[in-house]
Amino acid sequence: MEITRKILRKTRIMEQIITFLPGQLPGEPVFQIEMTGITYPDSHYHIERENSSIYILEYIMEGEGLLRIGEETYRPAKGDVYLLPRGKSHFYQADAANPWKKIWMNVKGSLCDTLVEGFGLGETVLFRDCPVYPLFREFLHVCEKKEGSGTEVARRTSLLFHEILLQLAAHAAAGAEPEIRLPETAVAVRKYVDEHIYERLSIEQLAKEASLSPSQLTRVFRKAYGQTPYEYVLSRKIDTACLLLRNTGMTVKEVAYRLQFSDEHYFANIFRQKKGLPPGKYRITGDIGT
Numbered sequence: 001m002e003i004t005r006k007i008l009r010k011t012r013i014m015e016q017i018i019t020f021l022p023g024q025l026p027g028e029p030v031f032q033i034e035m036t037g038i039t040y041p042d043s044h045y046h047i048e049r050e051n052s053s054i055y056i057l058e059y060i061m062e063g064e065g066l067l068r069i070g071e072e073t074y075r076p077a078k079g080d081v082y083l084l085p086r087g088k089s090h091f092y093q094a095d096a097a098n099p100w101k102k103i104w105m106n107v108k109g110s111l112c113d114t115l116v117e118g119f120g121l122g123e124t125v126l127f128r129d130c131p132v133y134p135l136f137r138e139f140l141h142v143c144e145k146k147e148g149s150g151t152e153v154a155r156r157t158s159l160l161f162h163e164i165l166l167q168l169a170a171h172a173a174a175g176a177e178p179e180i181r182l183p184e185t186a187v188a189v190r191k192y193v194d195e196h197i198y199e200r201l202s203i204e205q206l207a208k209e210a211s212l213s214p215s216q217l218t219r220v221f222r223k224a225y226g227q228t229p230y231e232y233v234l235s236r237k238i239d240t241a242c243l244l245l246r247n248t249g250m251t252v253k254e255v256a257y258r259l260q261f262s263d264e265h266y267f268a269n270i271f272r273q274k275k276g277l278p279p280g281k282y283r284i285t286g287d288i289g290t
Contacts, residue, residue, distance in 0.1 A: 014040035018143045025150045030247055031158040036105040036143050044095035054108045056084035059136045063100035067092035074126045081127040098117050103136045111247040119169035129270035130171045135164045158248055185210050186224035193233055197240050210231040238274045245283040252279045
C-alpha cells in the first residue's frame with residue numbers, strides 16, 4: 001500500500017499543479033499521468049512516499065535538495081534530473097538554505113516500465129547536468145493547455161516522456177566509464193545518434209559532426225562498435241519503433257514519419273529485415289517472429 005506524506009508550511013508553499021483524474025485520458029494502463037507541475041522554492045518542502053506505485057521524474061531548475069532511496073542518499077542541484085522508481089520508498093526535501101525550484105511529473109503504466117527497463121534506467125536515480133528542461137517544459141505545456149482530444153494529449157505526453165528517458169539514457173551512457181576505452185569520436189557520434197533519433201540522419205551529416213570524411217568515420221565507428229554508423233542508426237530507429245508500436249496508438253505510417261523514414265513501405269521492409277515480421281504484426285505479437 002502506498003502512503004504519501006507531504007509536509008509543507010501551507011502559508012508559504014507555492015506550486016503549480018495539474019492533475020488528471022482516473023479515466024480523464026485514454027490508455028491509462030499503458031501511460032497515466034497523475035500530476036505534473038512546478039514547485040517553487042520553499043525551505044519546508046518535504047515529501048515521504050512509502051512503496052510508491054508511481055514513477056517520479058523531476059528536473060531541478062534552481063537551488064538544491066536531498067533525496068533518499070533505501071540506503072542511498074543524493075544531493076540533486078540545478079540542472080540535475082532524478083528518476084524515482086515505483087515499488088520503492090521515496091524521501092526528498094528542499095535544502096533549507098537554497099531550496100529548489102523544480103518541474104516534475106508523476107506517472108505510471110506499462111510504457112513507463114518498458115522504457116525504464118529497456119533503457120537500463122532501473123538502478124539510476126540521479127542524472128547530473130542533463131539538458132532536458134525544454135522537454136519537461138513542453139510536457140507541462142501540453143498538460144496545461146489540453147489542446148485537442150484526450151487521445152492527442154495522451155499521445156503527445158507519452159512521446160515526450162519517451163524522449164526524456166531516451167535523453168537520460170544517452171546522457172548516462174556518455175558519462176559512464178567504459179571498460180575498454182573507445183575512440184572519443186565514435187562515442188560522440190553514437191551519443192549524437194541517440195540524442196537525435198527522431199531526426200533524419202545521414203552518414204554525411206554524422207561525418208560533418210565528427211569533422212571526418214564519411215569513409216574515415218565508418219572505419220573508426222566499425223572498429224569501436226562492430227557496425228557502421230548507418231547500421232547503428234537503423235538499429236536504434238527500429239528499437240525506438242518497437243517501443244512506439246507496442247506502447248502508443250500511433251499507426252505504422254505515423255511511426256515511419258516520426259522516425260524520418262522516407263516512406264511507410266521502406267520502413268516496413270527495414271523493420272521486417274531487423275525483426276523478422278512486419279510492424280503491424282509486431283504490435284500484436286511482440287518479438288516472437290525473431
